[in-house]
Structure formats: structure tokens, C-alpha cells
Amino acid sequence: MTTYKRLVLASRPQGEVVPENFRLEEVAVPALNEGEVLIRNHYLSLDPYMRMRMEDVKSYAAPQALGETMIGGTVGEIVESKNPKFAIGDKVQGMMGWAEMGVSDGTLLRKLDTTHIPLSAYLGSVGMPGMTAWYGLTQIMQPKEGETIVVSAASGAVGSVVGQLAKQRGCRAVGIAGGKDKCDYVVNELGFDACVDYKAGNLVGDLEKATPKGIDAVFENVGGKVFDASLARMNPFGRIALCGMIAGYDGxxxxxxxxxVFLTMRLTMRGFIVSEHMDLWPQGLKELGTLVATGKLKFRESVSDGLASAPDAFIGLLKGKNFGKQLVKLI
Amino acid sequence: MTTYKRLVLASRPQGEVVPENFRLEEVAVPALNEGEVLIRNHYLSLDPYMRMRMEDVKSYAAPQALGETMIGGTVGEIVESKNPKFAIGDKVQGMMGWAEMGVSDGTLLRKLDTTHIPLSAYLGSVGMPGMTAWYGLTQIMQPKEGETIVVSAASGAVGSVVGQLAKQRGCRAVGIAGGKDKCDYVVNELGFDACVDYKAGNLVGDLEKATPKGIDAVFENVGGKVFDASLARMNPFGRIALCGMIAGYDGxxxxxxxxxVFLTMRLTMRGFIVSEHMDLWPQGLKELGTLVATGKLKFRESVSDGLASAPDAFIGLLKGKNFGKQLVKLI
Structure with missing residues (x-):
């Protein structure tokens, strides 16, 4: 291969993301410098945070530059190496972006063991989404046995882990998801105690039924009316891990x-970005990896095929059309 | 004296509080049982939290009962005692409510030393409002030297202490208050670095000018647009002590x-009630008492005269007509 394909940000969205915000390009495979490796990406991760990066606004990270490869987590294989730490054939996780290949000097590249854990899981339950769930639950929500926790976008890459980890800590885990299929999956496959379908038209009443003892901690991915419904059920000294507000990402x-309620119930809410807490990743990934390898942490993936499918898959993710972790299979 | 006057809650407010929500009654001074004391109240404290207690809604405390003496902090003097711990003439702080006299078994009654601290200050800077400021600042906002803090209702009993304590910790202290007189007082008398007059019509722009390095921590008393203006200026990892939302107390x-912003700036917000943290009162009151006794913590009082003036004074407090700590002088 002398060329590879990549997707760049062509324009910033005005409201909803449209396919025209991206541009597919074919570029030459670069020659490696000393210390560098060439990676063939197998899977690209699509995540809600990318929507915020597409905006040119003050946030926790610099905006995605126009004309540059869209950022994103990837897993793949070393196909050429001028770095003694990486051999051809090594499986690695990195931030190579929306591209079939990428060059790295090894910084932030993590070698992966796929003996017991499938490669793609390192973009999901044993990767950034899993760590996001683990951090929010253990560091902010800090649930005690017997407490009720609620997580929105419960069937997603992050939400599904939050609920399963909470169950293992002896909590009542209640999900909020869109549609009967997702809710059935959350309860029957993932083992949550209940799941409320926010599309069924009775969010407030249904959440009340699902949380007879109120809510002690919330993991919030959605914002808006979904979050307000959870707030209305909070118990005194409740904790809220604010991870995302996908309902408002289009402005x-x-x-x-x-x-x-923050006042009357003395709530604590904290927004967080898991990449700012790398010191805790070894601890979290150890727990998550063990659970996935032993089949105790379940997950589901929506996989779209080929780099060119990424824009539509991403737009679908923002509308909740995915079911579980959204990936793009590149090889 | 064989009778004394008290104010009871006659009806719950429909929107704004009106004088008719209260009823003045004359009741007999009761005979004391063993262990009890009779207190002649000198000052009654009026505080925004009382507005929330007037509602019959789920909150951190039971609602004020209809037909009962309105709750409230008081300072006064023991005039009769069947409790060996209290002698006639002792000055005490208690929760005797909106009444000229009260009977106590000594529980929650605190003996006061008025050698260096005026009696009324125990309802303000060296009492619950001062402790509220101290707790929010030291336990939630945790400002570091050089950081910028913002406090709304800055000329009030709580806000004035927040800013002065922050200044002593090497912070830039910025107040928000209603009107030029209050803002002048906050800067010139209390020593804040700046004060924004939210009534001047340019809250967002004026707050931006007053906080050139953004805001690291907020003490929020008001809510609504005032709070939104502060949120827009928050720096990463900002902390918010949520003490009150007086702007919304009428529903x-x-x-x-x-x-x-909670997400993009990774903010932490915590609602709190200072009476739930009694373990910290000795530490806080020691600092506050020393500062008041040595003239390093300044305060101002609005004093209305006589129990019958309490309803109007309270209604004025809710509208920001007071200037500093609102008291009712009973004797």
C-alpha cells in the first residue's frame, strides 16, 4: 500500500451534523523517521465527545482543526517499525483518528493483549468508554450497597458498564434508554434491575416506579428532560457524575x-473528562479487563463497514440509532 | 410580664409573601418545669431560608407548621431559670422563633460572651450566617491564593463574610449586589476587589470586566440569571458552593x-445546609469570633424595631431591601 484513506473535517456543523461536514481524502503513506511506527487501523471508535470538538468554542480541549484528520481512538496492528519498543504484528491502541493508517512515535500508544479480550473491546469496555464509566461510578458516584443508581443512555458503551459495575457493588441499577429493544437488552442481557424507555411518553412517572426508594447517584450522559427527571427523584446527599449532555450537542x-433540588437535597455534581485522570487507568482497566475476560461484563457493538461509512455512523450515534458501542471496521 | 407576643404562620404564601401570611398573638408566659429556662429575646434573626420553610414541600427540613411560632434564630437573656447550667442574666443564643420570649430545656442553647463581640453579631458574622460563609468557602470552594472568587448577595449577612474571608486567604474577591450603594459598601468598606451591580443592566459584561482571569470558585446565594452569569466565566475545575437561590423562592x-459549562469546565457544585455540619462550628466560630473581636471582619445590620415589624422586614429581605444582616430588635 502506498496510499491510504482518511476523513478530515471539511466544515463545522450548523446545528445537526451532516455528511458534508466531512471529506474523504486519499493520502500517501509517509516514510518513517527513526523511532516511529506505521499502524494499520482495524477499528475506529465513534464517540459523542467528537461532536463537541467539531465546534469552535471554549471547552476542555482545542477544537478539531479544519482540513485535518478527525480525531478518534483506534485499535490496529504495527505494519512497519523503526521503534525498538514495537514489533511488526503488535496490536496497539492509539488516537490515530478517522484514517486507515497512521504514524506514531509511540507516545500514548498502548500494546494490547488479545488472548482473552477481543481487539475491539479496547475501544469499549476495556478502553476509554469503560474507564469513563469506572471513573464516574467509583470516584464521583461512590455508591454504597443497597443504594439506587440511575444511568442515562444505559445501553451505550459507557452506560452499559456503569450499570453492570453498580450491580456488582450491590446497588439497584436503573437505566434510561430509547426504545423497548434497548430497554429489554439492558434488563435481560446486562442485568439492570429496571430500564425506563424515555420514548414511551411517561418518563417522569415510569422513573418514579423504577426508583421506589428514590435515587442516590446519577451518571448523566444525556441532559435536558432526561436529567431533570432524575433530579426530581434524588435523595439527600445524592451524587451526580456529569459525563455528557448529548441532547444539547447540536446547540x-x-x-x-x-x-x-441541588439545594434542597444537598446534591453534589461534578463534570469530568476521564483522560485527565490517567493515574487511575491502570486500576480501572485491571478491573474492567478481568470482568470482560471472564465474561462478567457484557457489551454489544454496532459495527459499520469501511472508513467511508464513518460519517453516517457518527450521525446515527448522535441520534441514538446505534445499539451499544459504535465502531467502524476498517479491515 | 405575664404575657408575651409571638408571630405564627397563618397561611402559606401563594407566590410572594404577604403580611397576612403571619398572625400576631399574645400568649401567657408559661410556668417553668425543672430544667427549663425562660428567655427574653433581644434580637430575632431574619434569614432567606425561612421562605422555603413556609412552603409545604419536600426539602431538607420539615415545613413550618401552620398556627405555630415562626422558626428563627434569636439572642437574648435568661430571665428565669430552673436549670443549674444557666443563671439569670446569662446571654444566650437559641432558636426561640419570632417571639418576645421563649422556654428552653437548654438543648441547643449557647451561652454568649459579649465582652468583645456585640450580642447581635451572634446572629450574623459569628452565628449561622457567618458559619454558612465559612463552611462554603473553606469546605467547598477551597480557594487557593491568587484565585478569583465570586459571591452573589455580596453585601448580605453571608456574602459579606465570604468575600472578607477570601481576601484574607489571598484571593481576588468579586461581589455581585443590587444597587450602587451596596456595591460601594462592598468595595470600600468590606474591601472586596470589585462588585458588580446586577441592577445596572450589564451584568454579563460587567462581570467579565471584574474577573479578567475568569472565576475559580463561586458562592451562590441568588440563582437564575446571576448564577448563569458567573457560570459563563468559570475556569476549569471551578467549585461552586450552592447556598441559596433566593431569586426563585416565590416559585x-x-x-x-x-x-x-459544568461539563466543558469540569465543575463541581455542592448544595449544603450548614446546620448539618455542626462538627465544624467550633473551628469556624473561633476564626469568625476572633476576626470580629479584633475588627478585621466588618458587618452591617438592618434593624427593624419591635416584633410587629418582622413580617415587613422579612418581605423586604426577600426583595433585597435590607442592607447587611436583617435583624428585629425586640427590647
Whole structure:
């Protein structure tokens, strides 16, 4: 191969993301310098945070540059190496972006053991989404046995892990998801105690039924009305891990209407970005890896085929059309 | 004296509090049982939290009962004692409510030393409001030297202490208050670095000017647009002590519109009630008492005269008509 394909950000979205915001390019495979490796990416991870990076606004990270390869986590294989730490055939996880290949000097590249864990899981339950769930649950929500926790986007890459980890800690785990299929999966496959279908039209009432003892901790991925519904059920001294507000990523106003509850129930809420807490990754990944390898942590993947499918798959993810972790298979 | 006056809650407010929500009654001074004391109240404290207690809703405390003496902190003097721990003439702080006299078995009654600290200050800077400021600042905001803190209702009993304590810790202290007189007082008398007049019509722009390095921690008393303005200026890892949302106490919707900032700036917000942290009162009151006794912590009082003036004074407090700590002088 002398060339490979990549997707660059062609324009910033005005409201909803459209396929035209991306441009497929074919570029030459570069010659390696000393210390570098060439990686053939097998899977590309698609994640909601990418939507925020597409905006040119003040946030926790610099905006994605126009004309550059879209950022993103990848897993793949070393196909050429001028770095003694990596051999051809090594499986690695990195941030190579929306591209079939990539060059790295080894920084932030992690060698993967696929003996007991499938390669793609390192982009999901044993990767950034899993760590996001682990961090929010263990460091912010800190649930005690017998407490009720609620997680929105419960069938997704992050939410599914939150609920399963909470169950293992003796909690009542309640999910919120869109549609009967996702809710059935969350309860029957993932083992949550209950799941509320926010599309069924009775979110507040259904969540009340699913949380007879109120809510002690929330993992929030959605924001807006979904978050307000959880706030209305909070118990005193409840904790909220604020991970995402996907309902507002296209610029819709997304107020927290139940603000008073923070005061009356003495709630603690913390927004977080898991990549700022790398010191805890070894501890978290050890637990997550063991659980996946032993079949105790279940996950589901939506896999689209080929790099050119990434824009549509990403747009679908933002609308909740995926079911579980959204991946793009590149090889 | 064989009778004394008290104010009871006659009805719950429908929106704004009106004088008719209270009823003045004359009741007999009761005979004391063994272990009890009779207190003649000198000052009654009026505080925003009382507004929430007037509602019959789920909150951190049971609602104020109809037909019962309105709750409230008081300072006064023992005028009769069947409790060996208290002598006639002892000055005490208690929760005797909106009444000229009260009977106590000594529980929650605190003997006061008025050698260096005026009696009324035990309802302000060296009492619950001061402790509220101290707790929010030291336990939640945890400001470091050189950081910028913002406090709303900055000229009030709580806000004035927040800013002065922050200044002593080497912070830039910025207040938000209503009107030029209050803002001048906050800067010139209390020593804040700046104060923004939210009534001047340019809250967002003026706050931006007053916080050139952004905001690291907020003490929020008001909610609504005032809080949204502060949120828009938050720096990464900012902390928010949520003490009150007086802007919404009459039932107005009071959304947090800048909700996304919690995520992009990884903010931590905690609602709190200082009476749930009594273990820290000795430590806090020691600092506050020393500062007041040595003239290093300044405060101002609005004093209305006589128990019958309490309803109007309270209604004024809710509208920001007070200037500093609102008291009712009973004797």
C-alpha cells in the first residue's frame, strides 16, 4: 500500500451534523523517521465527545482543526517499525483518528493483549468508554450497597458498564434508554434491575416506579428532560457524575430546570473528562479487563463497514440509532 | 410580664409573601418545669431560608407548621431559670422563633460572651450566617491564593463574610449586589476587589470586566440569571458552593441555562445546609469570633424595631431591601 484513506473535517456543523461536514481524502503513506511506527487501523471508535470538538468554542480541549484528520481512538496492528519498543504484528491502541493508517512515535500508544479480550473491546469496555464509566461510578458516584443508581443512555458503551459495575457493588441499577429493544437488552442481557424507555411518553412517572426508594447517584450522559427527571427523584446527599449532555450537542438550549433540588437535597455534581485522570487507568482497566475476560461484563457493538461509512455512523450515534458501542471496521 | 407576643404562620404564601401570611398573638408566659429556662429575646434573626420553610414541600427540613411560632434564630437573656447550667442574666443564643420570649430545656442553647463581640453579631458574622460563609468557602470552594472568587448577595449577612474571608486567604474577591450603594459598601468598606451591580443592566459584561482571569470558585446565594452569569466565566475545575437561590423562592422557574459549562469546565457544585455540619462550628466560630473581636471582619445590620415589624422586614429581605444582616430588635 502506498496510499491510504482518511476523513478530515471539511466544515463545522450548523446545528445537526451532516455528511458534508466531512471529506474523504486519499493520502500517501509517509516514510518513517527513526523511532516511529506505521499502524494499520482495524477499528475506529465513534464517540459523542467528537461532536463537541467539531465546534469552535471554549471547552476542555482545542477544537478539531479544519482540513485535518478527525480525531478518534483506534485499535490496529504495527505494519512497519523503526521503534525498538514495537514489533511488526503488535496490536496497539492509539488516537490515530478517522484514517486507515497512521504514524506514531509511540507516545500514548498502548500494546494490547488479545488472548482473552477481543481487539475491539479496547475501544469499549476495556478502553476509554469503560474507564469513563469506572471513573464516574467509583470516584464521583461512590455508591454504597443497597443504594439506587440511575444511568442515562444505559445501553451505550459507557452506560452499559456503569450499570453492570453498580450491580456488582450491590446497588439497584436503573437505566434510561430509547426504545423497548434497548430497554429489554439492558434488563435481560446486562442485568439492570429496571430500564425506563424515555420514548414511551411517561418518563417522569415510569422513573418514579423504577426508583421506589428514590435515587442516590446519577451518571448523566444525556441532559435536558432526561436529567431533570432524575433530579426530581434524588435523595439527600445524592451524587451526580456529569459525563455528557448529548441532547444539547447540536446547540439546542438545554437548561437544568430542577435546579432547586441541588439545594434542597444537598446534591453534589461534578463534570469530568476521564483522560485527565490517567493515574487511575491502570486500576480501572485491571478491573474492567478481568470482568470482560471472564465474561462478567457484557457489551454489544454496532459495527459499520469501511472508513467511508464513518460519517453516517457518527450521525446515527448522535441520534441514538446505534445499539451499544459504535465502531467502524476498517479491515 | 405575664404575657408575651409571638408571630405564627397563618397561611402559606401563594407566590410572594404577604403580611397576612403571619398572625400576631399574645400568649401567657408559661410556668417553668425543672430544667427549663425562660428567655427574653433581644434580637430575632431574619434569614432567606425561612421562605422555603413556609412552603409545604419536600426539602431538607420539615415545613413550618401552620398556627405555630415562626422558626428563627434569636439572642437574648435568661430571665428565669430552673436549670443549674444557666443563671439569670446569662446571654444566650437559641432558636426561640419570632417571639418576645421563649422556654428552653437548654438543648441547643449557647451561652454568649459579649465582652468583645456585640450580642447581635451572634446572629450574623459569628452565628449561622457567618458559619454558612465559612463552611462554603473553606469546605467547598477551597480557594487557593491568587484565585478569583465570586459571591452573589455580596453585601448580605453571608456574602459579606465570604468575600472578607477570601481576601484574607489571598484571593481576588468579586461581589455581585443590587444597587450602587451596596456595591460601594462592598468595595470600600468590606474591601472586596470589585462588585458588580446586577441592577445596572450589564451584568454579563460587567462581570467579565471584574474577573479578567475568569472565576475559580463561586458562592451562590441568588440563582437564575446571576448564577448563569458567573457560570459563563468559570475556569476549569471551578467549585461552586450552592447556598441559596433566593431569586426563585416565590416559585418562579429558575433554570440553570449554562448547564453545559459544568461539563466543558469540569465543575463541581455542592448544595449544603450548614446546620448539618455542626462538627465544624467550633473551628469556624473561633476564626469568625476572633476576626470580629479584633475588627478585621466588618458587618452591617438592618434593624427593624419591635416584633410587629418582622413580617415587613422579612418581605423586604426577600426583595433585597435590607442592607447587611436583617435583624428585629425586640427590647
Amino acid at each position: 439546542e438550549p438545554m437548561p437544568i430546570n430542577n435546579a432547586r | 418562579e422557574p429558575m433554570p440553570i441555562n449554562n448547564a453545559r
